[in-house]
Amino acid sequence: MKLRLMPVLLTSLLSVALLFGGWYAYRQFAVQEPLQKLVSSYEGVKDSHITIKRNEVTLKLDLQPGTKLRELVQYVSKEGGSAINGRTLKLDVEQHSSALLDEYWDKAMFSVAEAMESRKYTLIPAKLDDLKAEYSQYSAVTATTEIDDNNVYVSLSDGKESKFIILPRTAAAMGVWNNA
Numbered sequence: 001m002k003l004r005l006m007p008v009l010l011t012s013l014l015s016v017a018l019l020f021g022g023w024y025a026y027r028q029f030a031v032q033e034p035l036q037k038l039v040s041s042y043e044g045v046k047d048s049h050i051t052i053k054r055n056e057v058t059l060k061l062d063l064q065p066g067t068k069l070r071e072l073v074q075y076v077s078k079e080g081g082s083a084i085n086g087r088t089l090k091l092d093v094e095q096h097s098s099a100l101l102d103e104y105w106d107k108a109m110f111s112v113a114e115a116m117e118s119r120k121y122t123l124i125p126a127k128l129d130d131l132k133a134e135y136s137q138y139s140a141v142t143a144t145t146e147i148d149d150n151n152v153y154v155s156l157s158d159g160k161e162s163k164f165i166i167l168p169r170t171a172a173a174m175g176v177w178n179n180a
Contacts, residue, residue: 027052035076035083042072057087062094065162069093069153070146097163101156104138105163107131112154116167121147124154 032052039048039059044067049060059076063069069091077089111127128143144155147169154165 031083035080038080038083039072039076042075044068045072052083052087055087056090057084058090058092060092060094062096063162063164065096065157065159066142066144067155067162067164068144068146069155069164069166070148070151073148073151073153091166093164093166095163096161097156098158098161100137100158101141101161101163104131104141104143105156105165107135112167116152116169119169121145121152124152128154 032050035052035057036048036050039045039050039061044064045061046064047062051058051060061072063072073089073091077084108128108131111131112124115121115123115127125143125145128145132138132141132143140158142155142157142159144157146153146155150169152167152169154167156163156165
């Protein structure tokens with residue numbers, strides 16, 4: 001039996017194209033697109049981009065001021081559970097901060113880090129409110145804190161701009177906050 005080279009190559013090439021094309025189509029249309037629609041439909045999300053890797057789903061979000069970040073994470077985890085499928089959910093929030101919000105966070109960071117390190121999370125809202133009472137230029141800043149099993153979410157807003165900070169509750173991963 002003599003094998004002809006051209007039919008074997010064409011069959012192999014067609015099989016590879018069908019296999020990888022099917023995998024890409026499944027991933028794009030059955031996993032990523034429904035998750036994209038789910039996130040984009042949430043109130044307060046201006047724009048979103050989703051990257052799905054083997055062990056991680058990364059959401060790059062552009063949020064409006066006042067968006068409840070913890071509720072968004074819970075909503076995506078619950079409603080998009082089949083698409084996330086055991087992967088860790090990582091958030092990358094685009095910052096639309098102002099100099100006032102950055103200065104406010106810089107002054108609050110030491111107290112917040114101390115509360116995180118001692119695991120006294122109820123001190124965070126009190127420290128943020130104390131800072132507003134101490135400095136009159138921060139009276140227009142609205143600070144909201146929320147917590148879930150994995151993170152502490154701090155949202156700062158002055159009405160026009162906003163700053164979202166996600167602080168991990170695990171002590172080993174805390175270190176210097178690169179998303180502050």
